[in-house]
Structure formats: C-alpha cells, structure tokens
Amino acid sequence: MINKVVSSADEAVKDIPDGSVLMLGGFGLCGIPENSISALLRKGVKELTCISNNAGVDDFGIGLMLQTRQVKKMISSYVGENAEFERQLLSGELEVDLIPQGTLAERIRAGGAGIPAFFTPAGYGTEVAEGKEVREFDGKMYLMESWLKADFAIVKAWKGDTSGNLIFKGTARNFNPMMAAAGKVTIAEVEELVEPGELDPNTIHTPGIYVQRIFQGDNYEKRIEQRTTRIS
C-alpha cells in the first residue's frame, strides 16, 4: 500500500500557492476540515477561490479566512450564517457565485468523475440560468452545467488509513466524498488514522485512490450552529 501520511496540517498545506482554487468539505460547520483551515490561516495564503457549500460563521470555519481577507472568491449555495460574508459581498470586496446546492454537489461530482457537463432542471427560468444553454428533454426544460475541479481539495473524515481510504460519520459526509475526487491534490484530515487492514473494505466511503495526503487532526471543536434538543 502507498503511504500518504504527512506529519501535520501545516505540512499538508505548505505548497498551496496564492491564487489557488480550493474545495473545502462540510455542510454548515458539520464535517469541515478544522485543522487544515487553521493551517491555511497560519500560512497566510491569499487570493484564494474557495468552493464550499457554506462560508462558515464569522468566527469559525471559512469565516475566519474571510476575516483575514485570504479569500478572493467564494463558490457556495448558502451563506446566511455569516455577517462578514454578507458585508464583503454587498460592498463588492468579495466575488461570489451562488449555486443551487444540488447543482453544486453534482458539478463537483462531475469534476471527479470526468463528466464535463450535464443538464439539470434546477434554476431554469431564474437568474442562475443566465448565459447557460437550455435544452428540452421529455417536455421539461433543463440547464447545462459544467464540472468543477480544484487545485487542492481539503476534506475531513472520521476514520482513515495511511493509504487514504476514508470513512465519514453521520451527516459530516455531505460534500466531502465528491470533493475528495475532484481535487488535483486531495488532503484528508481524519479524527482517527489507522494502518491498512484495520478498516473493513466493505465500509469505505472514499477509496484511497482519491487521496494524496492524509493526517490525523487534533483538538476538534466540532462547533454546533443550532443546538436543538427534545425539550426546546
């Protein structure tokens, strides 16, 4: 088996140049690569294009990279939890592409799967459709959408082995598997890093072929946006 282990988050991101296109896994703050984001903040890499479903919150996740102005452009579906994001967007400091969530997921999946374009009904008749090819199939209208790829995809998994096989937990899976496949270089941080053979091959969500670098993260905060219990 090929050993893909790097020593730390800083080691994993050290060659990411300014101006890179990054994918960052996660839905809200669930399943985000916390350790790698911290390393990107320490490195100070800038002019980044970040593809991520959300933009974190003001003081956590990608929100931290917005505070430090490291992000030039966001490609996301929903950014409602982030006041700094909205401020930078409305003032024109930040470029933003807002994309329907399913279209975003499928564009990333297509990028990793070698499918340059596909047709989806989402956004037909809306401003999302502006400039896009429209075609009718079986009496319904569809938009052509193209694949998305990244220079570096940064994902977070629950468990991984040194050869890059990944298992996600709960809804922390979200965009992580598609992004892992769509990065020229994919960095995976995991809560528990094990030797090959310790993970049941039947349970692998992302096969190691997609992962170039892996490390075990630490001090996961796993912040919760909407802590909701049975009583409330």
Add this chain to the structure above:
Amino acid sequence: MALDKIGIAKRIAQEVQDGTYINLGIGIPTLVSNFIADDINVVLQSENGLLGIGPFPDEEDIDADLINAGKQTVTTMNGSSLFSSAQSFEMIRGGHVDLTILGAMEVSENGDIANWKIPDKMVKGMGGAMDLVASADNIIVAMQHCSRSGASKLLKECTLPITGLKCVKKVVTDMAVLDILPEGGFKLLERAPGISVEEIQNATEGKLIIEGDIPEMAIN
C-alpha cells in the same frame, strides 16, 4: 382570527399522506413534522444527506456530526440512512421525494415561487430550494398571506428574483388554503377560522377563484 405559525403547520400536516418521502424546509415546514397523525408513516429527508430524520436529541445524545439542513442537531431512527449531498440531490432530482414543503416570500398565480433573494438587501443564497422546486411533483408552500406592511404576497407575477417556475401546487397561509390551478389562478379551498372570503379577496393580488361556499379550516 388568522393562523399563527403553529396553525399553518397543523393545517399542512393534514396534507401529508401515508407512505411518502418528504423534504421539509426551514421554519414553519420543519414544524409540520410535530403534527403528523400517529397513523401516518412518512420518512423525512434532509438534503445534506439523511433519510429518516429522528426527533431532536436529548442533551446527552447531541452529536455535532448529525444535523439537519437547518443545521439543527437531530437523531437517526430505526431505518434511517446516511449518504452524500450528491446522492441526496440525485434522489430529489430523480423524483423519488414525493412532497416538498417550503416557505416563500412571494408566490404567483401560475405557481412561480420567489424565496431566495432580495436584491441589495438580503443575499443568503438559494441553498437547495431551486433543486427542490424544479424536481418535486408536489410542492406545498407555507407562508404569510401579506407582508408586515400589508402588501399581498400572492401575486399575479413575482417581483423578487424567481426560485422556480410553475411549480407550486398548494399554498397554506395564515388566512387560507389555496390550490394553484394548472391553467393559473389561486383556487380558494378553505378559510382560517373567522376570516371572511372578502378579507382573503382583499389580501390576494393574484387571480382568486371562489366557487360556492368556502368552509373554515378544521384545526385541532
């Protein structure tokens, strides 16, 4: 009296059919799950990647790795399944989800919906709404009939940026239940308790179709 949010959720819950898969949007639609009758078995879908949303957890069972699309902590239940966001939207676009219930800022008489953007004021993004409204066979909208300033939100044509065209089948507001007819127009089906047809007419800018006596909603 016009319905409160709970009342709207209770009325929509009556529309839920046994044996269906349902996606509930954020806000009033999420409340609907609290009022589905015990003898109706449904499976709730969360578009981040969960089928079979369980109840909110007890404090000691909170798991940061298990949230719904509104980012609330949830639980799984017997029969739940977990998957990626790509697969989640494959099941949505593929027509496997029977019913979508979501909120709206405006709905037009031909079934267009606007709910994702107010130019120069609010830009949060569409999330999964455009995928959902473009794909579901049955779409019910939960909304207030009028804005805070009293302007109708049931319009001839939407004024805000559109989320989807000709997709809404039914609207439940604080004042009324209305079907949107395939040929266009809001067909008034029921009135909120104590609300008159005339009040609904005055609050509806789009074409309102009134046939015969309009009963009051039965809400327990």
